[in-house]
């Protein structure tokens with residue numbers, strides 16, 4: 557898992573000539589609990605995946621950022637660092653260019669650089685490949701420039717790249733997961749105080765595992781529905797007289813909203829915040845096998861995302877139902893919604909039956925076959941040792 561360092565070094569050699577100064581790796585993420593809670597200043601509990609984005613990079617003497625990607629053969633982006641502005645770079649290159657722009661806006665002297673990018677993450681699967689691309693770029697540029705930037709500040713900078721440069725109105729979860737996670741842990745992030753804590757998370761030790769099901773319905777965050785959900789949550793908070801929905805501690809308070817749609821949106825957010833804390837309490841308890849309880853919360857969250865927040869999609873609902881019928885402890889859609897992946901928690905001996913049941917349910921509907929990936933709580937973004945394989 558994770559892109560081959562040798563392959564990305566070779567890509568650098570063939571596209572730019574010479575040798576990269578280093579290879580940086582940033583993971584994608586899955587989210588155990590807390591969906592659409594980050595931009596409501598609530599709680600999230602993501603973890604870094606083994607899969608991610610690698611950047612082989614070298615410093616340049618001039619003020620240009622030159623990019624190529626194994627996933628975009630024949631495409632080379634060459635941008636001047638001076639004069640970068642939102643809207644000037646489009647497509648995939650907007651994410652790395654946006655990082656250079658956001659670092660400069662934060663007062664850092666960004667060096668010119670060549671970056672060769674490689675990924676082992678399916679695009680559009682809702683596993684935050686764009687945040688991983690931003691974070692790999694951020695680590696490469698800061699280290700090449702000798703800039704010491706705290707990972708929390710880097711999370712804010714990379715989020716700014718995504719929001720203000722690439723024009724995607726996301727919250728802080730994905731960049732934080734990529735930069736702050738720890739192997740064998742989930743990351744509890746309070747999106748109001750930005751405090752984090754590491755929660756031990758090792759389903760394998762109890763004979764369970766996490767299965768990601770890429771439903772192959774493509775997830776596109778920049779589409780309007782995500783922004784519409786944000787606006788609905790802000791409106792609900794305004795009507796309830798609180799700075800954000802995080803300030804509601806009793807779900808009964810949402811009953812004061814006259815509009816049934818806003819009531820449902822707010823109910824999801826308050827309940828999902830609560831579910832994050834319940835999952836954390838289970839993971840931290842020493843009460844035997846906590847995974848059936850976590851599974852129930854996952855399935856509850858899916859119903860809430862489907863019925864109250866209305867961001868699920870038909871392939872996700874079918875995958876969740878088929879996984880549960882085949883014995884999964886719990887399952888839910890993850891990420892922004894309207895396409896992407898489902899996370900299922902399964903006993904190891906139910907892994908095969910769950911995969912077959914989901915694949916059959918898709919085949920019966922003549923949908924493209926789903927893709928199954930292992931989700932292993934992994935380490936955060938880092939520079940790979942220079943002698944890493946390849």
Ligand code: GAF
Nearest residue numbers: 591592726727728729891892
């Ligand atoms: C996407 C966004 F990028 C995150 O910030 C978060 O809002 C998530 O959707 C929903 O929880 O991944």
